Amino acid sequence: MAIFVRIAGPIIKAGLPKLGYLRSRFLWEQTNHTKASMVIKLEKVLISDEVDPKCVNILQNNGVEVVKNTKLSKEELLAEIPKYDGLIVRSATKVTADVINAGTNLRIIGRAGTGVDNIDTEAATRKGVIVMNTPGGNTLSAAEHTCTLIIALTRNLGAASMSMKEGRWDRKKFMGSELYGKTLAIIGLGRIGKEVALRMQSFGMTTIGFDPIVSPAESAEFNTESLSLEEIWPRADFITVHTPLIPQTKHLLCDATFAKCKKGVKVVNCARGGVIEEAALLRALESGQCGGAGLDVFVEEPPKDYTLAKHPNVIATPHLGASTIEAQTRVAEDIAQQFVDLAQGKSLFGAINAPALANALSPATQPWVQLGDRLGAVGSLLSKNMSITNVEVVMFGEPLKKAGTFLIASVMAGFLKTSAIDNGDLVPISLNLVNAPIYAKQSGVVTTSTYKEGSDSTYVRIDLQGAGGEVLQVCGTVAGSECELLSVQGCAFGVPANLSGNVIVYRVHKEIPLADIISAAAKDGAQVRAVSTSELKNSQAFGVLSLNAPVSPGLTNLNSVVSVAYPASL
Numbered sequence: 001m002a003i004f005v006r007i008a009g010p011i012i013k014a015g016l017p018k019l020g021y022l023r024s025r026f027l028w029e030q031t032n033h034t035k036a037s038m039v040i041k042l043e044k045v046l047i048s049d050e051v052d053p054k055c056v057n058i059l060q061n062n063g064v065e066v067v068k069n070t071k072l073s074k075e076e077l078l079a080e081i082p083k084y085d086g087l088i089v090r091s092a093t094k095v096t097a098d099v100i101n102a103g104t105n106l107r108i109i110g111r112a113g114t115g116v117d118n119i120d121t122e123a124a125t126r127k128g129v130i131v132m133n134t135p136g137g138n139t140l141s142a143a144e145h146t147c148t149l150i151i152a153l154t155r156n157l158g159a160a161s162m163s164m165k166e167g168r169w170d171r172k173k174f175m176g177s178e179l180y181g182k183t184l185a186i187i188g189l190g191r192i193g194k195e196v197a198l199r200m201q202s203f204g205m206t207t208i209g210f211d212p213i214v215s216p217a218e219s220a221e222f223n224t225e226s227l228s229l230e231e232i233w234p235r236a237d238f239i240t241v242h243t244p245l246i247p248q249t250k251h252l253l254c255d256a257t258f259a260k261c262k263k264g265v266k267v268v269n270c271a272r273g274g275v276i277e278e279a280a281l282l283r284a285l286e287s288g289q290c291g292g293a294g295l296d297v298f299v300e301e302p303p304k305d306y307t308l309a310k311h312p313n314v315i316a317t318p319h320l321g322a323s324t325i326e327a328q329t330r331v332a333e334d335i336a337q338q339f340v341d342l343a344q345g346k347s348l349f350g351a352i353n354a355p356a357l358a359n360a361l362s363p364a365t366q367p368w369v370q371l372g373d374r375l376g377a378v379g380s381l382l383s384k385n386m387s388i389t390n391v392e393v394v395m396f397g398e399p400l401k402k403a404g405t406f407l408i409a410s411v412m413a414g415f416l417k418t419s420a421i422d423n424g425d426l427v428p429i430s431l432n433l434v435n436a437p438i439y440a441k442q443s444g445v446v447t448t449s450t451y452k453e454g455s456d457s458t459y460v461r462i463d464l465q466g467a468g469g470e471v472l473q474v475c476g477t478v479a480g481s482e483c484e485l486l487s488v489q490g491c492a493f494g495v496p497a498n499l500s501g502n503v504i505v506y507r508v509h510k511e512i513p514l515a516d517i518i519s520a521a522a523k524d525g526a527q528v529r530a531v532s533t534s535e536l537k538n539s540q541a542f543g544v545l546s547l548n549a550p551v552s553p554g555l556t557n558l559n560s561v562v563s564v565a566y567p568a569s570l
């Protein structure tokens, strides 16, 4: 299933009503892709960075073809990527929006490591591509490397070792200081920050820290006092940063914050280049405001300018935090196993951009995901001209208790797809549970879900509310693996209508002989395979014609017999 989006531009299709509530317009084209379901097809994976061979073994043992090529230029990667369902990287490959958009078959990007700043996660999410990392696999190695840099800094290990290699015995030059009794400030008290705290406490250091999501009680559990940054700067003898590089952490240490620190403060960056502003650090080192820096990461890797790395008070390593046999084995195994588990519908572990996929992975859930998509499509067809502002998904029956998030996403996928047929937009995007929530939000339609306790049967109702307050209700269920329409506007179908393949959905306002409907549809070119009709209630009834092949829109003959009829490919 592909969606074509153009944010602005003329409506190409004439003669069909336009949906004013869609802020951007969508035109769907049917392809072989599964509708809004989210079973990940994983046949071919590209590994474009140095990842432990265990990754290849696990994938291959699970029937995945793997190509490892760590020498691809950007142009070569752009040319190669369409061949793959999955891409595995470390920090070297820059997975930019153009790479993601070139990946016509790309379903999943895996980061064998922690930081995903080299992956344009927003572009991936819009394209419906899952981004996954291996949180925790390299925590201990990064923490140990940080501790190594702190210890090395305080005893001038880098420079002292260098001077020995140069044949000198400089005992006076390299007077150090003890860590015992000193204060270590840890900015970012997540996985690595916490492990650094625990290790450095064994040297007798006092650990203080700041993290917006770690409560004082949590940090107290690892003996670290939680303070504001303003309280931290003047107290710290050493500062180590363990945050991702995000706008809030960029240049956390800069001229202004260095100025608030103790003279001679020593700093360590084993997180991401740019959390400490490099130019400000150089100035602080030159002035003596900073007494030394341990740097594992740089804004540009490898750096073009080695001034910082060459500074006598700097100990620098070329992004080695995760470069241990143990960490590389773990992250390689983890990412491969996470890919396999996701493809087999077992687990979503490590995915960072697919909340609607939670609870939607098991094979048993897939028909419900499909049902959401199809009810959304039917709802869209029958609510034309209502200017839908709200969509509520109401779930009945214990098995659907946790289905709200994925059902909203799949209903909106079906709804937006079908709505878009009347518009005309041109950039191809596959809608799925990863990107449907973004496009739903962008459409301006407010979505909610409600679970109703106490129902003996399991079914879904979607309530589509128009700008004028009117509501269209569409109800459906899953029988085996089939999606069935149970009722529209409370008009129950005698035999539930099968919602699959090519159909025509129609509405009448009085009893119309079925023969008249079928013969009118036939005149419009429809090869009708099956018919389901609802009861007539409140002067309306609904029907679904299942067809052997798609039929062109318009349906002039049928529309002269029924009130409205719409073709759809479900």
Ligand SMILES: NC(=O)C1=CN([C@@H]2O[C@H](COP(=O)(O)OP(=O)(O)OC[C@H]3O[C@@H](n4cnc5c(N)ncnc54)[C@H](O)[C@@H]3O)[C@@H](O)[C@H]2O)C=CC1
Residues within 6 Å of the ligand: 114, 115, 116, 136, 138, 139, 142, 187, 188, 189, 190, 191, 192, 193, 210, 211, 212, 213, 214, 242, 243, 244, 245, 248, 249, 270, 271, 272, 296, 297, 319, 320, 321, 322, 323
């Ligand atoms: N040098 C290397 O080879 C490695 C570097 N890393 C980097 O280390 C960093 C941390 O990794 P983990 O501890 O595993 O991540 P984590 O997600 O467990 O911890 C990061 C913490 O930073 C906190 N944070 C976010 N914004 C903040 C702010 N404005 N101020 C203070 N804290 C803030 C978060 O709340 C979170 O608790 C990441 O940037 C990662 O890429 C990770 C592994 C190896």
Ligand SMILES: O=C(O)C(=O)COP(=O)(O)O
Residues within 6 Å of the ligand: 090, 091, 092, 112, 113, 114, 115, 116, 138, 319, 320, 321, 322, 323
């Ligand atoms: O996991 C991380 O965030 C790292 O920085 C490690 O990077 P690497 O996999 O060694 O290129």
